Amino acid sequence: MAFDIDMIKKVYANMTERVDAARGIVGKPLTLSEKILYSHLWDGKPNKAFTRGKDYVDFAPDRVACQDATAQMALLQFMQAGKPKVAVPTTVHCDHLIQAKDGAATDLKHANQTSSEVFNFLESVSNKYGIGFWKPGAGIIHQVVLENYAFPGGMMIGTDSHTVNAGGLGMVAIGVGGADAVDVMAGMAWELKFPKLIGVRLTGKLSGWTAPKDVILKVAQILTVKGGTGAIVEYFGPGATSMSCTGKGTICNMGAEIGATTSTFGYDDSMERYLRATDRADVADAANAIRPYLTADEEVYANPEQYFDQVIEINLSELGPLLNGPFTPDLSTEVGRDMTEKAKANDWPMQVEWGLIGSCTNSSYEDLSRASSIAQQALDKGLKMKSELGINPGSEQVRFTAERDGILGIFEKLDAKIFTNACGPCIGQWARYSDPKNAPKNSIVHSFNRNFAKRADGNPNTHAFVASPEITAAIAIAGRLDFNPLTDKLINENGEEVMFEEPTGWELPPKGFEVKENGYLAPVADGSGVVVSVDPDSERIQLLTPFEPIGNEINGAKLLIKAFGKCTTDHISMAGPWLRFRGHLDNISNNCLIGAVNAYGKKTNFVKNQLTGEFGGVPDTARAYKAAGIKTIVVGDHNYGEGSSREHAAMEPRHLGVAAVIVKSFARIHETNLKKQGMLGLTFDNEADYDLIQEDDTFNFTDLNEFAPDKQLHMEVVHADGSKDVIALNHTYNQAQIEWYNEGSALNLIKKENNA
Ligand code: F3S
Numbered sequence: 109m110a111f112d113i114d115m116i117k118k119v120y121a122n123m124t125e126r127v128d129a130a131r132g133i134v135g136k137p138l139t140l141s142e143k144i145l146y147s148h149l150w151d152g153k154p155n156k157a158f159t160r161g162k163d164y165v166d167f168a169p170d171r172v173a174c175q176d177a178t179a180q181m182a183l184l185q186f187m188q189a190g191k192p193k194v195a196v197p198t199t200v201h202c203d204h205l206i207q208a209k210d211g212a213a214t215d216l217k218h219a220n221q222t223s224s225e226v227f228n229f230l231e232s233v234s235n236k237y238g239i240g241f242w243k244p245g246a247g248i249i250h251q252v253v254l255e256n257y258a259f260p261g262g263m264m265i266g267t268d269s270h271t272v273n274a275g276g277l278g279m280v281a282i283g284v285g286g287a288d289a290v291d292v293m294a295g296m297a298w299e300l301k302f303p304k305l306i307g308v309r310l311t312g313k314l315s316g317w318t319a320p321k322d323v324i325l326k327v328a329q330i331l332t333v334k335g336g337t338g339a340i341v342e343y344f345g346p347g348a349t350s351m352s353c354t355g356k357g358t359i360c361n362m363g364a365e366i367g368a369t370t371s372t373f374g375y376d377d378s379m380e381r382y383l384r385a386t387d388r389a390d391v392a393d394a395a396n397a398i399r400p401y402l403t404a405d406e407e408v409y410a411n412p413e414q415y416f417d418q419v420i421e422i423n424l425s426e427l428g429p430l431l432n433g434p435f436t437p438d439l440s441t442e443v444g445r446d447m448t449e450k451a452k453a454n455d456w457p458m459q460v461e462w463g464l465i466g467s468c469t470n471s472s473y474e475d476l477s478r479a480s481s482i483a484q485q486a487l488d489k490g491l492k493m494k495s496e497l498g499i500n501p502g503s504e505q506v507r508f509t510a511e512r513d514g515i516l517g518i519f520e521k522l523d524a525k526i527f528t529n530a531c532g533p534c535i536g537q538w539a540r541y542s543d544p545k546n547a548p549k550n551s552i553v554h555s556f557n558r559n560f561a562k563r564a565d566g567n568p569n570t571h572a573f574v575a576s577p578e579i580t581a582a583i584a585i586a587g588r589l590d591f592n593p594l595t596d597k598l599i600n601e602n603g604e605e606v607m608f609e610e611p612t613g614w615e616l617p618p619k620g621f622e623v624k625e626n627g628y629l630a631p632v633a634d635g636s637g638v639v640v641s642v643d644p645d646s647e648r649i650q651l652l653t654p655f656e657p658i659g660n661e662i663n664g665a666k667l668l669i670k671a672f673g674k675c676t677t678d679h680i681s682m683a684g685p686w687l688r689f690r691g692h693l694d695n696i697s698n699n700c701l702i703g704a705v706n707a708y709g710k711k712t713n714f715v716k717n718q719l720t721g722e723f724g725g726v727p728d729t730a731r732a733y734k735a736a737g738i739k740t741i742v743v744g745d746h747n748y749g750e751g752s753s754r755e756h757a758a759m760e761p762r763h764l765g766v767a768a769v770i771v772k773s774f775a776r777i778h779e780t781n782l783k784k785q786g787m788l789g790l791t792f793d794n795e796a797d798y799d800l801i802q803e804d805d806t807f808n809f810t811d812l813n814e815f816a817p818d819k820q821l822h823m824e825v826v827h828a829d830g831s832k833d834v835i836a837l838n839h840t841y842n843q844a845q846i847e848w849y850n851e852g853s854a855l856n857l858i859k860k861e862n863n864a
Contacts, residue, residue, distance in 0.1 A: 112197055113390045116259050119170055120398050123147040123261055127401050130154040137405035139415055140374050141305055141340040144280040148263040150297035158302040160417065161338055166297035171257055171264040172198040172289050175249045176205050176223075176230060178267035180691030181755060182286035183233045184652050186293050190859035192636060193238040195295030199257065200234050201242040201249035202227055208498065208525075208532035209539035216245045216528045226691060229642060229649045235631045236638035237293075246627025247503030247529045250274065250468035253281075254357050255386050255503055260375040260395045260402045265292060269364045270468050270557065275372035276357025277379055278402055280340065282370045285753025285777065287784050294858050299780075303369045304339040306331075307416035309409075310347025312425030316610045317443075317594055319478070319576035320355030321470060321555065323347075324362040325430040326422055329440035336368030339417065343373045344409045347424040352615040353382035354472035361469045362557045365437040374403025378615070385616045429579045431589070433559045434551070434571035443579060444592025451589055456571050459494075462552040463584025464564070465577045466500025466527070467534040470555035473506050473621070478613030479555075479577035480515040482593075483522050485608050486585045490600035494587020497524035500532045505623040512622055522585075533564045540565040553583045578611040650692040654859070655786050657852040658739070658767045662788075662809040668730050668740040668766060669715050670801055672707035675744050676751035677778060679703035681760055690756070693763050700760040701726040701742070708803045716803050727764060734765035743801050744771035749778025758785045768809075770823075770837060772798055783845045786853035793820060793836035800835065804828035815849070817842050 123143070130146035131138050134157045138146070146154045150166035158165055172194070174182055179200045186194070205226060206219040220227065227244055234241035242252055249266065250273035258264070260278030265271065267289045274281035282300070292298050308327060314320070327341070341363050343356070351359075356373045363371035373379075375395055383392040395402055408415045429443040434456060441447045451458050465471070465479050476499070486493070499519050501507035507529050510516050516526055532538055534556045541547040544566030551571045552564065559572035573589065582593040591598075597605040632638065642649050671679070682699045689696035702713040702725065713725045717732055724732075733740050742761060748771035749757060758781035761769065768788035772795045782789035792798055808824040815821065825833045841849065851857040 113394070115170065115197065116262070116391055117394055119147070119262060120394055123401050124398055126153055131405070133157050137407040137415065139305055139307070139342055139408050140278070140372060140402070140404045141280060141303070141342050143401060143404070144261055144263055144372070145302065147261070160302050161304040163302045164299055165302050166299055167263065169263045169265045169292050169298055170196060171262065172196055172292050173249055173253050173257070173264065173266035173271060174198070174200050174289060175268045176200065176202040176226065177687060177690055178286050179230055180226060180649065181759070182267055182289045183230065184691060185286065185290045185755070185855060186237065187233065187640070188652055188654060188855040188859065189290070189294040190862040191237070191294055194293040196292055197240070198293055199240040199242060199253070200230050201246070201252055202230065202244040203248045203530045204535055204537070206244055206528045206530040206532065207537040207539055208500070208527040211525050212245070212528045219244055219528070225643065225646055226648055229640065229691065231629065232638060232640045235629070236635035236640055238631045238635060240631065241629040243627040243629060245504065245528055245530065247505070248468045248471060248500070248531055250357070250361065251471055251502030251506065254354065255505060259391050260379055265289060265298060270361050272363050272368070272370040273357050273361040273468055275360030275363065275370055276353055276355075277382065278373055278375045280370055280372055283364065285755050285781070287755040287781050288753065290855070296858070301338065304417040305415070306336060306339045306341045306368070307412040307419045308341055308343045309345040309412060309419065309421045310343060310424055311345055311421065312347050312423040313350045314347070314424045314427070317429045317578065318424065318427050319429070319578060320351050320358045321576035322427055322430050323422065323424065324359045325432045325440055325574065326427060327420065328362065328366050328432060328438040329430070330420055331366045332438045333365060333436060334367050336363060336366035339368055341368045341371040342404070342416070343371065344404065344412070347422070348373055349376045349378065351378065352474050353378045354474050357472070358469055362437065365557055375399060381616060385621060429576060431553065431573045431575045431579070433573035435559060435561050437557065437559055437574055443575075444590060444595060447590040456589065457549055457551040458589050459551065460553055460583055460587050460589055461550045462496045462498060463580045464498045464500070464533050464552065464554035464556065465580050466502065467531065467554070467556040468502065469557040470577050471500060471502030471506060473509060473617050474613055474615050475555065475577040476501065476506065476510045476515050478611045479581040480518045481612045482578055482581040482585065482608060483518045487518065487521055489606040490602055490604075491585055491598055491606065492601060493522050493585055495584040497522060497581070497584050498527055498533065499524055500527045500534070501529045504529050504625065504627050505621050508623045509617045509621050513617060513619065534558070536563060536566055538565050541567060551589050553580050553589070555580045582608055646692070647695055648688060648692055650694055652693060654856050655762055655852045657786060657850060658788070660812040660815070662739055662767050662807070662812060665739040665741050665767060665807040666718050666733055667801065667803060667805055667807070668733070668742050669701055669704055669726055670707040670743040670803070671701070671704040671745060671748070672710060673705055673745055675704045675748050677749055677754050677757040678751055680749065680757040681754060693759060696756055697760040697763050698727045700730065700764055718804055730764035730766065739767040740765055741768045741770060741807055742766050743798065744769065745798070746772045747775050748773070750775035753777045753781070755781050755784070758782045758787065762787050779840065783841060783848055784854040786849050786851065786856065788839070788849065790821065790837040790839050793838050797835040800825060800833050802827055810834070815841070815846055817846065
């Protein structure tokens, strides 16, 4: 199943009818984003208008994609749903667990050895449940999705923030947590707050050294890392249609860096060319048949201020190449002289040690071909590399074609390392140093999306700057951060002054794409006989056991921790080295709440065990209470659980026996994740009651047997001196979510309904 044309035709048949209905209901012309959203409502044909930025709406995405790090827990949970197959087309992509070190052949072999049990697990689960599986080395999830599955007007979710890349092919594609993916795979609705809309009108045309990457670097400068929050960014205008489809993908990809829900472009000729070049003429034909539905109504782009919540205009003809960084993707500097001054003022190392080209953001054929035109000039003009160069092709199809066309050979002549078709340095999977924490201060330039401290190589002193692939190549050859290839000369091996000419390249391979082994494994038609075997001694994968319902009797519960101040999902379930245990709930639970500050003593991972009076780490203390059959509660401050949507932050406390999380306020996704795991997520009716909770208290829920929507619950707090307080607790559970609680988890309920 490369892609499902029948599914796409069905989406298009619905789209015409639903968009027409939505236009009538909304009462005005529609943006492309609205057309896609209204044609993917869970309830089918639209019957009411939604308020942007306010209404929570149930959607029915067309596809799901998961990468290997996040897929582990998502698939482990899906296995609990008792379904024979996924409800919507789903793919798994092995790209995050491959370290870049010596080059593709050695590195891939090493990854296949060190992570074989994870890869084997993902492969067998995929085979069993009808999920397409892309092997390690097949490519980076978002490039593979763009090449094979993305289609104009579609809606997809993926368990990775850069799922948004598929907006380059006119989708509404959104990054989610594993719990959301499980819902959709299991045939449930997916909820999203109806986004606000930001319109970006692109006029003029890119030329010379300016690339699509510079468009999003400019947008990041304008909107900053928070400016897109809760919004879909819709690009339009003559500048938009003049860019390649993969270039549009780059722009949408880095929408994640401005916090946008997603970004998208209307269907145009570049998308049609890309669909045909990637062997999807039937999708292009189907899209052509409903072309006006795959872009905004004409009036919208003529008067965008009337239809978008915010409009930005960028003239591509006036845009120059940018370098964004270090440490944040929205800090923009124009290539060249501006950088000389800024780098001096900020003490950024001027010498560039590495140039890295690739990642899901910039690893298309066009990207590699334009960067290689600069590399070829270096060879022709007798220039020697002043930095090291690394390349991560986006997919095996891109790699194979680029090798066939001599592109990779050009880089290799400059001694570049060709890493695996995988994330590599982009996600810190880069064996650059043996001791990254104590590595020296340095600068690198890359064409990736994120450049936070330690992201690429674990070295807090690495100053990473983001640029287009062609600028990355030029700066890596020159070895200086402030090199401006438009104006600056370099001295070659013969002592002559030489200059680069403008980069050239191909939007698509002139001889077409080619690949021998694309690394795709289709699932068997009937997976019922496929056995998913997991070594019981594995420290990385552990099959889940369904959670027992907590029940209506919570008496004598103890305080596990009263979190003080900010408590994000990172404080609840840390990343870093713990990523290794993402598929093993018991092992990863050893990081449960270890980053949260205890309100008593203001230390992290240091709480009182009331059974012994001793102090210890949060996970150990929780395990001691659980072993003694005592339920625990967690108390928190405002916006508890903000950050990522990772479901581990709810599953770990649940696994360790926490019955209720009681806070001043929740980050909404985390609150929902707690509900899905069959726990109580409650808020203080009176915020000041947070101060009533003492370290040695015992808790009794007095009216849980009357748990009902819109009805407060009450908890008796028994203090160490015997005095008592009764506090009122609010909740947002609807009846269906109360059923999740009663059954022990949302998945338990799905399984029960399946078996009914
Ligand atoms: Fe991978 Fe980096 Fe993209 S981690 S999915 S290449 S953002």
